[in-house]
Amino acid sequence: MILIRSLLYLLSMVITTVILAGLLSIIGWILPYRRRCQIANAWGGVNLWCLKFFCRLDYRIEGLEKIPEHGAIILAKHQSAWETMALRALLPPEQAWVLKRELMWIPFFGWAAATVQPIAINRKAGRKAARQVIDIGIERLKQKRLVVIFPEGTRVAPGEHKKYGMGGALLAEKTGVPVIPVAHNAGTFWRRRDIRKYPGTVEVVVGDPIRTTGRKAADINNEVESWIEQTMSHIQ
Template identity: 40%
Template sequence: MNFIRSLLHMLWMIITVIPWALLVVIVAPFASQKLVYKLCSGWLRHAVNSGQLILGIRNRVTGFENLPKGERDPAVLLVKHQSTWETFTMVAIMPHPLAFVFKKELLYIPFFGWAMGRLDMIHIDRSRRTEAFTRVVQQGRELLAKGVWVIMFPEGTRIPRGEKGRYQSGGARLAIECGAPVIPVAVTSAKCWPRKAFIKKPGIVDISIGPAIPSKGRKPTELMREAEEWIEAEMVRLDPEAYPSGQAKLYTKAKPE
């Protein structure tokens, strides 16, 4: 049954992404970024809704009270990355427009990448690290000033369930440069949508939004370490079956009070 569900969902995504992407590509040169984002976020919400209907995946979100309240209040979201699911979901649930920081190779994905290229996102060349970070800061500052929140996956890639990648300090550096708080987010999507897996399983994905961490006067490594400790401790709390007891003990102790 899960195979059939997964196949139907994949086919539905393919069928819907083509006309959506073509519409975005055609409309983008003549439309405002607000309208283009609305079109793109609409399809991503559709992706989440179809995942709920066809795959049986449900989101359980906590911590909305930790998000900045003002229309122009900035935020840098640092999100645990286990699957494609949170890429769709974060846009669907957040009260502000989001700008992802992602590698430029994603722009070449047929249809989906073409549409994403029409948005004010921050796409970087990872082979040119200094130039890439300068671009992130420059664009990030402009977007944050408009009330667009920047979202980054600090581990850089999708991480298997129960594992931890190497956290990069780029998100913390951006937050410090722009004077924005860091918002850590834990996501247990791999319970239902494992990394690089075709077959998905029904279930609940927990999305926990942590307390804002001020960036003023902080060092990037220190700020990122605090975000990392919160995220990983929260992952253990939300999905204890995925972590060995020793690792659970480590991150439970590391979690800030």
């Protein structure tokens, strides 16, 4: 039954992506930026509803009020595809996501993503990619957008740990903009390389803003990593 429900959800996700991403791809460029972001958020919200309806997978979030409309860097745990939809839906609309450039080549999804102006990087480029995150990130923060980054860079299975990349922390050091850490256990229910979505409730915890003014990137990164991983030990 879990597999059947998961396949029904997958079908619904394809349909909603074709419809909403197709809409953004066609008319997004002539809409005001905030309206484009609201359509992207609607896509995330519809998929959260479909997950609950088909797979009985819900979520509970603590601390959402700590996230401002703009002027912050969100550094989040990365375990599955769930958070790419959920954070899109739950955060204020004007978001600039750091993502791998290959995602921009996906029909409909990638075309729509381009309209909301993400920071698309070549992960193999090393320091050049980090510089891109900083340079474009500064520009996006000046445009009063939230910059959303997964510091682990790739999905990490529950119980496993990967060294956090420095891109988000370097951006914070350069700008003095606060960092807001986000922990969640989505990988328990939506696993890597598994089509099945298991019923339950994803726990999402938003931390207090971390002060970055006058601090070094390594210090910021260590505090973010420590908070997220300690919080994960309570919600895994």
